[in-house]
Amino acid sequence: MKNLKIAIQKSGRLNEKSVQLLKNCGLDFENYKSSLITTVNNFNLEILFLRDDDIPGYVAQGIADLGIVGENVIDETQAKVNYLQRLGFGKCTLKIAISKDSTIETLQDLNGKSIATSYPIILQQFLESNQIQADIQEISGSVEIAPGLGLSDAICDIVSTGGTLKSNGLKPFADVRNSEAILIGRAGLEENPILGELLQRVQSVLRAKETKYVVLNVEKTNLPQITELLHGVKSPTVVPLAEEGWVAVHTVITEDDFWDKINTLKAAGAQGIVVMPIEKIIL
Numbered sequence: 001m002k003n004l005k006i007a008i009q010k011s012g013r014l015n016e017k018s019v020q021l022l023k024n025c026g027l028d029f030e031n032y033k034s035s036l037i038t039t040v041n042n043f044n045l046e047i048l049f050l051r052d053d054d055i056p057g058y059v060a061q062g063i064a065d066l067g068i069v070g071e072n073v074i075d076e077t078q079a080k081v082n083y084l085q086r087l088g089f090g091k092c093t094l095k096i097a098i099s100k101d102s103t104i105e106t107l108q109d110l111n112g113k114s115i116a117t118s119y120p121i122i123l124q125q126f127l128e129s130n131q132i133q134a135d136i137q138e139i140s141g142s143v144e145i146a147p148g149l150g151l152s153d154a155i156c157d158i159v160s161t162g163g164t165l166k167s168n169g170l171k172p173f174a175d176v177r178n179s180e181a182i183l184i185g186r187a188g189l190e191e192n193p194i195l196g197e198l199l200q201r202v203q204s205v206l207r208a209k210e211t212k213y214v215v216l217n218v219e220k221t222n223l224p225q226i227t228e229l230l231h232g233v234k235s236p237t238v239v240p241l242a243e244e245g246w247v248a249v250h251t252v253i254t255e256d257d258f259w260d261k262i263n264t265l266k267a268a269g270a271q272g273i274v275v276m277p278i279e280k281i282i283l
Contacts, residue, residue, distance in 0.1 A: 007064040010049035025201035072179040090181035116146035117156035222269035
């Protein structure tokens with residue numbers, strides 16, 4: 001069967017987590033830092049290492065079958081690709097930022113102002129939706145220095161922690177759009193069995209990341225209350241303990257749900273609660 005090709009970022013903020021996701025899916029490959037392409041040894045897949053701006057276009061043209069790239073890049077390139085899976089990492093926000101001493105106070109104050117950005121298409125759509133006419137200055141890289149050099153009144157750029165803005169005397173002003181890493185595919189790939197297998201692996205890893213394996217002890221008399229709280233993937237596993245009248249309950253639960261229920265579980269008689277990570281969940 002012909003190998004599929006997946007394009008991921010060669011370097012940058014999505015590279016490490018994209019590589020880790022593929023390895024967590026059980027894919028065996030090497031030398032990704034010294035090559036632009038590598039073959040997966042145990043799966044019908046080749047990995048291309050590209051600039052993130054090029055990935056949507058390569059997938060749209062069919063040069064690559066799949067890609068992992070930020071949602072903001074997909075929108076900016078306007079490439080015609082299919083969204084296959086949100087990946088939950090690489091989360092950031094495209095923001096408009098202004099100088100700390102700027103007199104701009106409302107969105108309408110941006111009328112007639114100059115905004116530097118590497119995302120002119122997304123920014124133009126945002127300005128039009130808010131009926132703002134501003135001068136967009138397209139800059140490739142180092143957008144944050146533009147106001148300090150007198151090149152613009154504001155910037156529009158990706159913000160993760162805000163540290164870069166602060167170090168350049170800027171402050172967040174308005175959110176333009178949120179973004180995260182997306183697994184994308186070319187048109188016509190939907191029925192490919194290799195894609196189905198890869199998606200199953202990716203989804204099992206993502207489900208496992210959000211959930212924990214929980215084991216707790218409880219007296220049999222309190223078991224109905226505990227099982228009502230812990231539904232698991234299907235239902236909890238209940239195992240008798242050596243001590244008469246006690247059982248161990250094994251279940252899977254989302255981490256957020258667990259912390260919401262922890263005090264209720266303890267009040268219902270749960271003891272010796274052990275929480276463990278899960279590598280994969282296949283439904």
